Amino acid sequence: MQGDSAEECAEIQKSKNAEDPLPSMLWGLDPVHGVFAKLYIKDILELKKSCPIPGVFFYKTHPITKVDILGTIVQKREREKSVSFGVDDGTGVISCVCWKKQRALENIKPAKIADPVFTAQIARMLELPYLYRNFYDKTSKISTDSTEPNQQGGKILSLQRKIKQFLDQTRVKNFYQQELEAIDSLVCIAQQNQETPCVSRQIHEVFQEAVCALQEEGVIFQKVAGPSKLYLVTDEEKELHNATLRIIQDDSTRPKHVEKGCPFLHIVNCVRHSYSAGVSEAAVQRVLDRLECNSEIVSTMDRHYTAA
Template identity: 65%
Template sequence: MDIGTSVITPSESAEDTLPSMFWGLDPIYGVFAKLYIKDILELKKSQPVPGVFFYKTHPITKVDILGTIVQKRERERFFSFGVDDGTGVISCLWWKKQRAMENVRLASSPFGLNVLEQLNRINQLENSNSQLELGDVVQVRGRLRDYRDQREINSTSVSKVVDPVFTAQIARMLELPYLYRNFYDKTFQIQMDSSDPNQQGEPTLSLQRKIKQFLTQNGVKNFYQQELEAIDSLVCIAEQNCVSLCLHHPSQTSQDPPSSACVSKQIHELFQQAVCALQEEGIIFQKVAAHTELYLVTDAEKELHKVTRKIVQDDSTRPKYVDKGCPFHHIVSCVRHSYSAGVSEAAVQRVLDRLECDSEIVSTMDRHYTVS
């Protein structure tokens, strides 16, 4: 039996659709997820596995928040403080570390290093870092848990942020929408196949690599998809994979060879998938979005590079961008207005990366650019 792509819709429960043994395949599962506190408080709790929560289809165990301390209390073994990021308030626990330094025996160091003194300094730094006051801005990392029906963070790291000009808060405000749009809000998909590892994504990937190599080696500046389908070396790669796909199709018997119509249709669809994948990478783009329209190779489209550089050069001198540089989405908007409305964000990002690699522009902070 062949199992195709399992797509989980946001309305479905991820734990009902996907066994827990596969949660680790989601890269968000193993990181400190940067989320709004409002969303952390509303995460769905996993019933069979304690300590696992879900944002849409993504399993979450650890979080990273930045906010202001609005509540504080101290107990014998821990501090408890409430952190507010503007969307909600969550309780965080910060456990005290008991160090009986007077009972520590240390061997003498041959290099004259006083290890006990260094440990005392570290201990003092930890103690000063734990002196949190109302109004302090802190970055907290830790594991999520529910205690007495209240969502809280069992902190593993608490860092006081000394930032009089709010650089850290502004950076976080810019970063979170990008993370939500490109990762958290995207449906988690998993490729599972019990018979042929090439049947799902590998044919597209192999053809995609071959097309990319062909475009680079031949200095292609633009093309139509049907032109690629006439290149023998590319068609050969597609045919090998498509014959295999047709043979594994449920309606195809082992005695009957795959029909030419089946192979031709599969070849066309495979080229279409490979071209779409190259668009998502930003390798190619279209001025007008349609499968029949001309594709342009991003690295070879010098006019796009020229327009993008001029936008960064002109707008980075404007008062509101002079300190941090032009934000990425502002650059995309200007490129679409000055060059073509069909340019993808991936293509603009590739151009910016190339300009930065050539030292024509520099990135000043997360997705902000200015001239070098």
Template identity: 45%
Template sequence: MATAEGGEPPSVLWGLDPVFCAFARLYVKDVLRMRESYQVPGIYFYNSRPIYKVDVLGTVVYKREREDFYCYGVDDGTGVINCLCWKNEQWRETDAPDKVNDPVMAVQIAWMMEVPQLYRQCYDKPFQLQPSDATGSSTVSSIARAAHILKEFIKAKAVAKFRVYDVQDLLQPLISSQPPATSTDQEPGAGPSAGQQLRKLLREVLRVLQDEGTVFCKVKSQDEVYYVTEQDKDLLMAIKDIIRDDSRRDKYAEKGCHILHVLSAVRQRYSPNVSREALELVLKALECNSEIISTSDSYYTMFS
């Protein structure tokens, strides 16, 4: 399988790894040692597997409260990690959530017995994707080609938003060029129809583009509209307004706004479906245009 800079698999393929779409149950020591992706900030690698969300379980050894969040120190026996719990308007209207009550350590013991199996059976195995048919053509290459086609279409047409039926014809050649699936239990040519293959390919490639932050759905619905992140002027304005307004507050005046604060505010004011990856693409574009400036790692303020 081809690799990108630093030996990483290309980002367009990350969504094909089931670990990438789940909360990886890792030891704290391994979470702290993971290296950040060269391709997409905020994505980390355990061995060759891309990871952007983890599930850790341990004992809370300290707690600090701030205006916008709680900070917890979680110790799982291999190390201690800081965990932030952001407050939102819904949280303010209710009591603070309980901590997990596990007096006899039953939950933690079960978790610690399961995790070594996950390491052996999944996490410690290399990220590999095998050809899906006898001709050697693979699902990986189809999705990579489909992603390239959609990105070129978006770039060439300066597309700001689209629906599935707006782009499905672009991927039709990838389906018609593949031989129909066969099996020992079916007649030659039996298997998913061309239409079913096309819909499946569209679902997979759109999921990959969302994982990258290239597109997002502002509102979840049956007939979903996909917004192109860097072409969404309303999203850009919302992010600029948040950074400009909050940077004037005393608590943000010196360092600026942390990316997680901006993300929380964007989700409350604009759309709850904006991902960190999408936000990072916008922040990078705004910084390249000298509209904002990064004061330190993950902190942003307006360019004066």
């Protein structure tokens, strides 16, 4: 059985998000990125979720977006629109979903493999140790020194990561940029590798770039645009989460969405209408990922979502 993407495993993700071993701009240079990674189910369940980019997970230093699994079906639960299977490969059990109407409309491979003499399983057992030894367990040796645009870019990236750590540890719900600029541990990063003492304007510009990058990731957003520039932390804004969940619960039962679920852009438009016009697509995606991790919604193909 083939998993559609590593994101399907988010419901059973137990480990905390990890700092990404590589900047996202370098992920495409990793040979594992973008392919169906053939991993043991135990390792899939322990993948680390990427901080900046939804739908990307890490096995050690390798970015994973899709997985391919093969095992024995040990559980089955049929629902109105889907069938859930528990697949066991001897290292663990993972849940997979097959969508009934979607499978009838699309010409895709079956979920079940006829293998009476275990030919496929034996081939898999021989293949996986080779893949782990030669690819998955090898540390990515992509150099970041020559690919960083400049020292300033590296400084902004470091500050961006440190701010995310600060927000995660303190669980603050909102902040002004000048409040971050008063935190010594953050200011030290903004001043690093500086041959001459930084003036306040230079520090402010570095913080401004890092905050803009966090907005692009969806980590933070502005509910109301204006000179005050109050930033809300997406993961802590419960009102946004509740509004998004209500939209999906209500609209996924409508005739035009009942088959595949609510499309992503429809959800974004509804959130902007009912909650705030300033919410970015990246922030909405981050909320959807969190709701799916909590098993409150389910993602279908082509970025459609339905209530769990």
